[in-house]
Amino acid sequence: MMKIIFLGTTGVHHSLVAANIYLERLQDNDFEMLEGYADLEKDNSGFPIYVAQDEQGNQVYTLGAGKNIRIGKKTIEELVTVLGYSSRDLLVKPISIKGDNILYFLGKIPRLMGGAYLNLFISNYILNKEISYIEKEIAEFKISISH
């Protein structure tokens, strides 16, 4: 079984939504019911965040790589090779949407300045606008890994 990593600027916004769409667990676009949604403390460590197993037994994770997703993807793929594994063991699916840098910067707003409220409000707004794009990306991704 392999590991699938949905890579975004953060691991708790669009990448988490994408992972849950992949796992068919998102209902009525209710992002706030997703475990860990917009939880920037969870994202800050930099460690991959485990979401669940898919029907094939593949372990699904999310990961926040900051503003440089392309660099993050490249490093992870090269690290997999350096450690003696391949894309059959670990697959990286970058998720880029309009406003993903804003999602990243939400974590920099201090709590006293309404950071937690702004984080949820702006995240929901951006994700509602981009949800159809994420759904399309995941549909294509599912087809690509089934081959």
Add this chain to the structure above:
Amino acid sequence: MKIIYHCFGGAHSSVLAAALHLGLIDKKKSPSMEELLALPYFDKTCDEDFGSIRFMGIDESGNEVYILGKKNMGKRYSNILLGIAEILGAKNELIAVDCMSRVNLNMKLGGFTSRRMGMVKLGRPVLGWGTRATFKALVNLAEITRLKTMHKGRGIK
């Protein structure tokens, strides 16, 4: 075991730390600019190299030593690398060493001028001053890492 030294560009502090680890440069005396430029990758990288894990050599314990430029991805990059190794079941196979705490202002200015602005003649002397000023700190970092990983490369505990 694999050891990855990482810094902003993967062109200066990580290269020098890896070279010290591998014994490619004398740790007892501060290197000249010519000695630094003779090192593979030192002040020779371009934008496409960001994110690439580049092989530097194998140390005396059989550990593979690599360098990596992470751009402005900060301290969390070590955790990203270790986290990936952990979910692959290879946590004990990897050590990620962040060199940024040993980088001084002259190294940043010289490196930026030479690599990002392409003004090599202006940047290199400043980079050289900075590198020589932080040389002992990098020797210390490489030695700590080398001692920590000694014998692990051949599976000797």
